[in-house]
Amino acid sequence: MSFLAKGRVLKNQQLADDLYELEFLAPQIALKCHPGKFMQIRVSEQDDPLLRRPLSLYDVDVDSGSISLLYKVVGQGTRIMTSFKPDDTIDVMGPLGNGFTMPNYPLNAILVGGGVGIAPLMYLARWLILLDCQVKVLYGANTAGELVASDRFSRLGVELEVATLDGSAGYHGPVTDLLKDQDPHEVDSFYTCGPEMMMAEVAEYVACNYLWGECSLEEHMACGVGACLGCARKLKPADVDYVKICKDGPVFNVQAVEF
Numbered sequence: 496m497s498f499l500a501k502g503r504v505l506k507n508q509q510l511a512d513d514l515y516e517l518e519f520l521a522p523q524i525a526l527k528c529h530p531g532k533f534m535q536i537r538v539s540e541q542d543d544p545l546l547r548r549p550l551s552l553y554d555v556d557v558d559s560g561s562i563s564l565l566y567k568v569v570g571q572g573t574r575i576m577t578s579f580k581p582d583d584t585i586d587v588m589g590p591l592g593n594g595f596t597m598p599n600y601p602l603n604a605i606l607v608g609g610g611v612g613i614a615p616l617m618y619l620a621r622w623l624i625l626l627d628c629q630v631k632v633l634y635g636a637n638t639a640g641e642l643v644a645s646d647r648f649s650r651l652g653v654e655l656e657v658a659t660l661d662g663s664a665g666y667h668g669p670v671t672d673l674l675k676d677q678d679p680h681e682v683d684s685f686y687t688c689g690p691e692m693m694m695a696e697v698a699e700y701v702a703c704n705y706l707w708g709e710c711s712l713e714e715h716m717a718c719g720v721g722a723c724l725g726c727a728r729k730l731k732p733a734d735v736d737y738v739k740i741c742k743d744g745p746v747f748n749v750q751a752v753e754f
């Protein structure tokens with residue numbers, strides 16, 4: 496069940512050149528949130544679905560009723576979002592889509608995130624820790640300055656390994672290179688979100704080691720609720736049917752997707 500609601504902006508903080516964290520108060524929605532689901536944020540006064548932006552839940556505090564979203568400025572809509580100020584009222588809709596599968600027992604999980612794709616893995620890590628899981632996060636970005644979620648992960652108490660393409664922090668190279676240092680016998684499940692090339696390598700690792708994993712896909716979206724077909728996609732080229740990323744996803748089993 497999702498809600499249309501008004502959210503009161505608490506902060507809209509620039510974390511890096513083009514990365515921002517938007518935090519707003521929406522207690523009724525916070526109660527319904529689940530890792531992997533997303534919000535649609537209206538960025539204009541006009542009631543046009545194209546003027547909403549889909550953003551994964553980055554973090555949620557049910558007690559205070561606050562919801563945080565991590566976003567990257569990639570176009571006009573997200574550029575408008577940077578003008579949101581504390582105490583502004585914004586139109587929000589959500590939580591939408593499905594979410595990550597939560598384990599029934601404490602497991603060892605590895606979360607692999609790249610760039611702004613780290614967003615849904617933060618809230619997931621929070622839930623997994625509450626479920627007594629062992630959580631390791633492999634976090635990649637272009638530069639040290641873009642590793643904006645590192646401190647928050649450290650405060651959560653997860654094991655964190657970082658990689659940067661320019662070598663300015665952690666391992667020098669793609670985050671998927673860190674997979675070769677993991678012992679697949681000590682991992683139960685993988686969760687990943689980020690560039691599709693990165694997720695393809697995670698999917699290959701999962702398949703080669705007979706593991707289980709889920710990925711969160713990004714797609715252009717308009718309505719966000721399965722009505723416009725704007726996000727329709729075949730998960731594998733040979734599939735007969737299309738899925739709607741907004742409604743059937745954005746989370747899928749990694750083996751179901753050909754990247």
Ligand code: FES
Pocket residue numbers: 715716717718719720721722723724725726727739740741742
């Ligand atoms: Fe409209 Fe998915 S965004 S169907």
